[in-house]
Amino acid sequence: MMAKMQETSFEVVGEMKNNSVHEECLYLELSNHTGDKILPLHTSIVLFLMSYCDSTSIKVFLVPNEDIAGGPLWKKEALANIPISILSQQELPPVVRSCRLPALVEKDGKFCRAGLAVVLRHIIQRTCDADCNRKDVSELLGFKKTCLKACAEVSLGDCRGEMLKALPMLARWYQHVQEVSGVKKAAASCGIHLLSLPAPLSSAAVLIPSSCDPENEKAETTDLHFRGGPRPTMNKLEEHGISAKFTSHPCPSWSLDWRNLPVAVNPIEGKLSFERALRKQQQLDNIISIVAKLAKPGDTIVDFCSGGGHVGIVLAHILPLCQVILVENKEESLVRAKDRRDNLSLNNIWFVQANLDYFTGPFEIGVALHACGVATDMVIDRCIKALAAFVISPCCYGFIQNTIKPTFPRSQKFKSVLSYKEHMVLCRFADQTAVQLPPERRIIGKKCMGLVDLDRACSAEECGYTVYVTSMEPDSCSPKNNLIVGSSSGHCLGVTA
Structure with missing residues (x-):
């Protein structure tokens, strides 16, 4: 092929x-x-x-x-x-x-x-x-x-003829495609040689290889030390001297003068209600106040999982000597951000529609506002690879799970205490911070959220970073109000982690 x-x-x-x-x-x-x-x-x-x-x-x-x-x-x-x-x-x-x-x-x-x-x-x-x-x-x-x-x-492998023989449904599809009008002509015109396959095996006759390790799977399901619920898991961590800790926000009262900014900079331009736009302004104040302390003229700042560009567009406007790149895989969101850029005549902003892994360029600061699930971990890993500072607000803790790349717990510190299933208990309860929940549940949810992010911070520290976890001000700006801030040169953070 x-x-x-x-x-x-x-x-x-x-x-x-x-x-x-x-x-x-x-x-x-x-x-x-x-x-x-x-x-x-x-x-x-x-x-x-x-x-x-x-x-x-x-x-x-x-x-x-x-x-x-x-x-x-x-x-x-x-x-x-x-x-x-x-x-x-x-x-x-x-x-x-x-x-x-x-x-x-x-x-x-x-x-x-x-x-x-x-x-x-x-x-x-x-x-x-x-x-x-x-x-x-x-x-x-x-x-x-x-x-x-x-x-x-x-992709888990090279899908050549041998692999197709072992995947009967895919082999039938491949043969069917060759019968579609125009396919063979298009293939010939660009030098692609379509494979001629023998009749595919029946599904029952094929043993599909699995990427899962059955020994590990068995070990997880027979973990004799696993105890359900958040309290036993939190107590286990405390017995080993690990508890959720939050650093005071370095700029708790800092705010942009939103009333005097161009309309296209304001989140309300992103089709949000007034109430949601106000909370978004508060979230942006928290992130931008820290990024503004970290950034130097000539720096490249990447807004990962940028959505409609709420963070990136403000950064490009207030930091005209920095290059800002928005990375997002949803086209509609980036087109909306591009329209706002055009209204502001910003020349220091690029747009990359791609999965996070497809952005490979150098940069000095990575930001992400409410990066869902393992996206937070992927952004942190990408920043560490680039030796870049990061300011990240995680979200959707309940979606966290082992993948090909991030595995949990993230840090050796947490791995020495918790199993994967115990860590998943923390992730599940970390999502229980909504305002309509009883105060007791929200307090536990906040502690679980802090522990999950402390694990992420410890993982970055094991890579030589200085990291701290803080809360956005005010707490009411979002039920997912944690910020993880890290730098490979810790003195730039402006606080003691």
């Missing part, structure tokens, strides 16, 4: 053509394997879809993952309807250099869509917008038009 490129003449682009800034530009990876130029699977899939859609409005660049200067020029047989050029990694637009490929950039060079699912969906939507009669294309998104939307893009 990978297309091999053939030697022939090719246009190598030294500088992007002036007219290319007026088009959407698509950047695809070109790999080098034992002297051959190979199109990776994700590149082949994108080119296949473009050929199937007869897409001609997007300029395509292949980006070698190694320097080919001075080497032979390469090109596969040209697709009749897709002009392709080669661009070196050094010549990529800045926002694309911060993302994994495939990536597609709008004409202003500041709105980037990255990741296979996001790029495929956009190509389909562009085709349908241009020709409403292309039902063969619109049906690719399913009857609810939600296919490829907010896709996790997680």
Whole structure:
């Protein structure tokens, strides 16, 4: 399922053509394997879809993952309807250099869509917008038009012919797809060789490999030391000298002068009610007061899980000498943020529609307001990898669970005391902080919330960070009012952790 490129003449682009800034530009990876130029699977899939859609409005660049200067020029047989050029990694637009490929950039060079699912969906939507009669294309998104939307893009292996034989339903789908009108033509035009498979095995005859470790699963279900409910778990931690602790907020009374800010900066512009907008202002005051102390001119600040850009747009407005990047996987939210940016004529803000893993660029500060579940842990890990400071408000503790990357408890300190199931008890009760709950339950919920975030803070400290957990002021601004603040150079935090 990978297309091999053939030697022939090719246009190598030294500088992007002036007219290319007026088009959407698509950047695809070109790999080098034992002297051959190979199109990776994700590149082949994108080119296949473009050929199937007869897409001609997007300029395509292949980006070698190694320097080919001075080497032979390469090109596969040209697709009749897709002009392709080669661009070196050094010549990529800045926002694309911060993302994994495939990536597609709008004409202003500041709105980037990255990741296979996001790029495929956009190509389909562009085709349908241009020709409403292309039902063969619109049906690719399913009857609810939600296919490829907010896709996790997680793969456990290489889905070649051998794997297809072991997955009978997928093998039948693969054979059915080859019978769809236009598929074989599109595949041939971009050098994709479709596999001819024998009759698939029945489901009953196939032993599906599992990524789960049965020994670990058995150990969890037979944990003789596990005791249910939050109090026994909290008591167990206290017996080992671990209790929820909150540092005083470094700027408890700091607030922006919202009345004198442009309307498009205000959260109420994001279609919120007045009451919700007021609480959002208070949440933003808490985060921005800390970020403003950390930020220096020239810093890049990334607003992860940005939604409609409530945090990022304010930061870009009040810190004009910093570059702000909004990373969000929901297109509608980023389009809304982009409209607000346009109203404010902000030039220091980029937009990246992608899963968090697809943003790979350097930055100095990472922020996230109400990052759900393990998204908080992914943001912290991404910040630590970049040696960046972070200011994060977690949310949806009940959604926390072991995944391929984050596992819980996070820190060695907590792992030495709690099992996974005991930690999940804390997470479940940490969600019980809503104002309509009895005060006693909310107090326990707040303590559980503090313990879960203390575990996260300890994990970052084990990576050399200085970290503290604090509460937003006032508490009423959100039932999820914790803030985790960390820096690899602790003196910049302005408080003693």
